[in-house]
């Protein structure tokens with residue numbers, strides 16, 4: 001259930017985290033909640049890291065092209081300066097902010113705001129992607145979304161990097177990553193054994209094995 005329904009008669013703020021792998025619909029879910037808050041005549045503000053320049057500079061744009069205007073900020077403390085009268089604050093790509101995001105978000109919630117942070121919970125090695133784990137710990141509500149594994153069709157919890165390089169912040173979603181389940185995910189993709197070679201039909205073939 002959407003947290004705002006549970007909280008609607010209360011004056012306290014709270015924190016919601018929307019996490020998951022790439023292509024799991026995190027930004028779409030953030031936008032959906034923000035649009036509903038706007039319909040409810042609440043003042044909403046959305047922020048994203050200034051470094052996320054994959055799409056438009058001033059908009060949060062998800063892979064399915066839903067658009068909602070947002071403000072790029074270079075540090076979490078800037079969010080405090082820019083949220084004077086907003087009651088609902090959205091933050092996209094939370095994993096690209098430093099750990100001070102936790103204190104900023106906590107301060108906003110203490111001040112009576114509803115704060116919704118979307119972000120990757122794991123990096124391309126499958127390791128927790130700070131500060132998302134810390135935000136999940138202090139949040140009242142955590143929603144974990146899954147993509148679909150492109151190899152076997154199972155729910156995907158991992159973002160498989162398809163290119164080489166060891167930088168954690170590699171951007172450029174569609175061509176550099178694909179969603180994979182735990183079994184199909186590999187931190188050494190060059191050593192992958194194709195699924196067919198071990199006798200597993202890809203589930204994306206509709207009638208495979210049925």
Ligand SMILES: [Zn+2]
Pocket residue numbers: 149150151152153154180181182183184185
């Ligand atoms: Zn899989």
